[in-house]
Amino acid sequence: MSNAQLASFKVPEIKNEPFKHYAPGSPERTAIESALNEMKQSLPFEVPIIINGKPVKTGKLGKQIIPSDHARVLAVYHEADDSLVNAAIDGALAAKTTWETLPWNDRAAIFLKAADLVSGKYRYKLLAATMLGQGKNVWQAEIDAAAELADFFRFGVKFVEQLYSQQPDQNTSGSWNRVEYRPLEGFVLAVSPFNFTAIGGNLPGVPALLGNVVVWKPSPAATYSNYLVYQILTEAGVPPGVIQFVPGPPPQIVKQAISHPSFAALHFTGSTHVFKQLWKDIAANLDKYKGYPRIVGETGGKNFHLVHSSASIPNAVNQSIRGAFEYQGEVPRVNRVVPPSLITLFVLKGQKCSALSRLYVSSSVWNNGFKELLISETKKIKVGDPIEFLHFNGPVIGRPAFDKIVGYIEKAKKAGAEVLTGGTWDDSKGYFIQPTILLSGDPQSITFQEEIFGPVLSVYVYDDKKWDETLTLIDTTSIYGLTGAIFANDRAALVQATNRLRNAAGNVYYNEKCTGAVVGQQPFGGARASGTNDKAGSISIFYRFVSARSIKENFVNLEDFSYPSNLV
Missing domain, CATH: 3.40.309.10 (Aldehyde Dehydrogenase; Chain A, domain 2)
Structure with missing residues (x-):
């Protein structure tokens, strides 16, 4: 049963997260140096599978190496098997009703809090994990793992508020028309890449913000930073089961997920070859599904x-x-x-x-x-x-x-x-x-x-x-x-x-370089072989993870079925 919604709430004003410069002697330079030193002294980290909010350890371990020092391991992660993927799907589906009926303002508050945790409490830890694990310097990590990730969460709240506000402006006398934007029927599979920690957060975050449940398969080469993002979302209040964190062999996990009858959507960033193959595999499974799965992908570029x-x-x-x-x-x-x-x-x-x-x-x-x-x-x-x-x-x-x-x-x-x-x-x-x-x-x-x-x-x-x-x-x-x-x-x-x-x-x-799209400023995505061009960082991407339902309510009883033109 959903809670009462006693007001129409308006989210706070949303602006892009300012990024820090890390100049010598600056407080942020001292903070990131401290975070890096602490992280290096604690290696390697152990990353479990998270199903229904509980860590699962299989003992079958993968390694995320440090690419600048490949003899060192940043993290070992437990790999999921078929039974655990099924458990993750079942758990997500079980969490679906409670999550999708949670009042919008509560989902919004969770993601706004997550953004504040990214830009505040966890900023330097996220940066350190991105620098060590994904080979970025501090400037690049700051723009990615701090500013852009916070922007994705905050602007996502703003965009969903705008989406929900889009209602019919015409009503026949004696009736009221309205539209609700339902989450998809089933679960979303999010497959995230190694190169941006922010994308790791955005791929499960977009559908979850709309009330969907998500099975998230992180990239093996970004597992630790993505695990930190998962922990942030949990601390912000995302309930157990809503986002299932399932590291492991990509082909095995993805195949298991897209073979499930309740598979509803793919949210993917990765290689063109893999995306095309997944599209073919989803098409081959079409008769298994309740509906037509949404396929959202951003791949490569030249x-x-x-x-x-x-x-x-x-x-x-x-x-x-x-x-x-x-x-x-x-x-x-x-x-x-x-x-x-x-x-x-x-x-x-x-x-x-x-x-x-x-x-x-x-x-x-x-x-x-x-x-x-x-x-x-x-x-x-x-x-x-x-x-x-x-x-x-x-x-x-x-x-x-x-x-x-x-x-x-x-x-x-x-x-x-x-x-x-x-x-x-x-x-x-x-x-x-x-x-x-x-x-x-x-x-x-x-x-x-x-x-x-x-x-x-x-x-x-x-x-x-x-x-x-x-x-x-x-x-x-x-x-x-x-x-x-x-x-x-x-x-x-x-x-x-x-x-x-x-x-x-x-x-x-x-007269500007072809990189560096900013959330809320340049909606990002390409077509042709580069993807479905659903424009991350804008309201457009959110349309792909809802299924609208029109509702018409009549207030005046119909007294006679015949038309006036039937009169003679």
Whole structure:
């Protein structure tokens, strides 16, 4: 039985969480250093499965290593088996009625409290776990695990309030029309990635905020930070069973969940290949389900910067460096002369789906200082352990990523690309790859088309006279459509590029890097092979996890079934 709702409540004003700068001598620098030291002294942590609020230990352990020091283990986690996945599903379904009938203001209060715990009590612990476990430096971890995670929870409350307020504005005399936004019938499976702690919180958080129950499978490479997020949600008041925390082998857990008759939705962030396969598997199971499951996914990108001849060179260079190399990417040195129309560069890009991956530069801009500035500035990038504050870049996430990135560099060299800078790596202690740019004459090569997620930005220097052809090239080279940026002071060029590249990016930026979407400011997501474009960080994503029901209440009795037109 639900509690009485005795007022129509309004949530507090919501603003983006300010992020701290961690300058030397600042209180936040001291706090994060303390949190890192404390965490390093307590390794390794043990992470259980959490079913119905109770820890479960199977004894079958997986390891989350520290990618900057892979001999050390950040956490061991117990892996769920089929029976535990079924127990998690059953427990979630048992918790569903109580959770979905809890008054909205109480669910809202829980998530607002969770945001305050993220930005306050747990801030530095979350940052330390993200830095050690996922290889981010403190600036990147602050934006992710503190600011964005808090924003997701707070703005989520605001967006659901707005969603619930959307009601019919027309009522026939003697009646009242209204709409309720029901949670989905069944449970939601949330499959979160390694690269953003905030996404780990948002994927189960969005459906749960709407009254859904969730089975959450965290990434093996982000298990500890995600476990902290789960603990925060529990401390904030999410009841046992509403979010089931189920680490373990991804294929096994996901297969078990999507085979269940009560599977209602997938909320996924990860690789394109996996997402496509899951879509096929869900379709193959369609006759098992009560309804048609919602499939919400954000996958990869092959994101572009387009630099027009009218662009500001320093801005375009610095924005490209940030866009390509934040959270593990790197950059260039030119060794030989190639005709401007054939210059192609490959650069390591960041471990985030929005990172700059293809850079198209006007030959007049390239030859007027862009190349030299790009090279000189990117050479300043320091690569190393992210807990040492001077490092702009840390390690890639693990051995598979490291081997994949190195493999692409080697493939490019065998195909005739010239190493302009970097091209070296060191995995003796951590998974470090030095800033690398490869020069090629083929803008359709494999590294322009396939996502590498940890390195490869492809830069093509085009002839100014071939602006129109370059727009076609950008639009047709990649299967993805996530983010892009256009650098130009010529308004006509901006407009033309925007129109021609309408479907090439779900997020497009003018004179600004293609990364860094802010919750409540730039709804994030892309189409084509990049996902379902349901726009995380906006009200749009919340529509996907409700099933609306229209209610009409009549106040006036019908005295006669016949129509007035029947009278003669």
